[in-house]
Amino acid sequence: MHLNERERRVxxxxxxxxxxxxxxxxxQLETGIPARRTYEPQARHVLAVAVGVLMMLLAxxxxPSPLGYCGFLLMAWGLVAHRVQKARSASD
Known part of the structure; x- marks a missing residue:
C-alpha cells in the first residue's frame, strides 16, 4: 500500500x-507479542482470609470477643491486600 508524504508524516x-x-x-504492537496480565492471588492473602473466617467462627x-475481632481484622486485611495487589498488577 503506497502512502503519500503527508500520510507518512501523520x-x-x-x-x-x-x-x-x-x-x-x-x-506490544511493534513485536506482535501480547502481554500477559494474569493475576494469581498470593497464598498469604487466601490463607489470611481463611484463618480470619475460622477465628470468627471459633469465637x-x-x-471471647477479641478472637472474633482479630479474625475479622485478619480477614479484612487479606481482602484489602488482595484487591491492592490485583489493582497493581492490572495497572502494570
Whole structure:
C-alpha cells in the first residue's frame, strides 16, 4: 500500500505519540507479542482470609470477643491486600 508524504508524516506522528503515551502498548504492537496480565492471588492473602473466617467462627461458641475481632481484622486485611495487589498488577 503506497502512502503519500503527508500520510507518512501523520502516521509517524501517531507512532511517536503512542510511544510517549503508552510505551508498553507500542512495544506490544511493534513485536506482535501480547502481554500477559494474569493475576494469581498470593497464598498469604487466601490463607489470611481463611484463618480470619475460622477465628470468627471459633469465637461464636467460645464467646471471647477479641478472637472474633482479630479474625475479622485478619480477614479484612487479606481482602484489602488482595484487591491492592490485583489493582497493581492490572495497572502494570
Amino acid at each position: 502516521l509517524q506522528q501517531l507512532e511517536r505519540e503512542l510511544f510517549i503515551q503508552d510505551p508498553d502498548l507500542a512495544r 461464636i461458641p467460645i464467646n
